[in-house]
Amino acid sequence: MTRATAQETVLGSLRSDILTGRLGPGDQVVQELLAERYGVSRVPIREALKTLESEGQVVYFPHRGYFVAELSVADLLEVYRLRAILEAEAIRQAVPTLGLDDVEALAELMAEIESAAAQGDIIAMTAANRRFHFALFDAAGLPRLSRILHQLWEATDAYRALYFQGAENRDRVAREHARMLSALRKRDAEALVRLHDEHREHSVGAVSAILAARDR
Template sequence: MRTQRSGPGTTAQHALDGLRRAIIAGDLRPGQRVRQEEIAEGLGVSVAPVREALRVLEQEGQVVYRPRRGYFITELCANDLAEIYELRRILEERAVRAALPTLDEDAIERIALAARDCAEAAERGDVAAELAANRRFHFGMLESPDQVHTMRLIRLLWDSTEAYRAMYYNSPEERTLTLHAHDEILDAVRRRDADTLVAELEAHRARALEVLTAVLDAPE
């Protein structure tokens, strides 16, 4: 696994960041065992912060613990993924309809900046940067102060599929289609057209689900 060593003062947060990078980069793939000693050595830390970071990822649904075997990157089936995306559809429609009227020009500009960052990362082939920008893009139009519990659930659903989202963004064709979808979504945000925005977001999710389901159903 490719990791980045850190200097003095390394903490569990550094281990957590390293594990997240490995999942996004595809160094740790769904179903793969997480070798704690190897991770710790690569990050230049002891096993203790790695173990603490894995407990955080377990709570997010990104890893599972199997007694006497250790931690494994969560492996989803097509039904799991469909359920997660259906829950996202329900919660994100609720969130975006509540948040859209509260977005000021600065907020819309931050969403537009995230879209540009996503496009630039896609052009470079930097999947990690694109995923981070994509998350800022989507959450920028979902979050509002009075939706704390809704957003907590949405974050959990996003986190639980991060490894699969990385697989999706590794396809150049899908990266291109995603940028086009972002343009349509941003246009609806600028026009404050809630119905069109909901429809564009649903089409965007449906495409991702279609591609990821094909990945899950592909023969080994």
């Protein structure tokens, strides 16, 4: 067993700190503090932060440090606009290649989301939700596209957890996923793209409401 490097584990911890709001948008990321929290020196912290910087999760000002990125409404709309374009491309490419077993794997992932939702475990739910969507995107066999989509999703991570806190949002997500799965079983790519678009629209609406409330 080859142990993970500290920068990798730190990267994961940082992501979850941002996801859970322990590090909130706009906060300065003080390296010394994190070094102590994670029990490592500042070097691996800095490398992990560089990775997050290029994903747009944090912003960097030389000699001042790293700050958790704040999403403006314009940013948010741009992220969702780009996701709409790129996810449609991924879905159209992926659907024809999916076998029966792939569809069943997706059904399995969907069940995972719901079971996490039932237990009210938001962290597990966002993780399962991501696996569900990316299982579909990854099936397109376009690794760069997957990577870009990952970056776009991560940009809104800090806000997605808030979205899932609303029980009515969780229910709607479950219903929408079920409809997506049935379109998938029919191999109807266009219907799936359309459902995906609606799914995304609902989420952008809710998240921008959260954003607007926060800015006030």
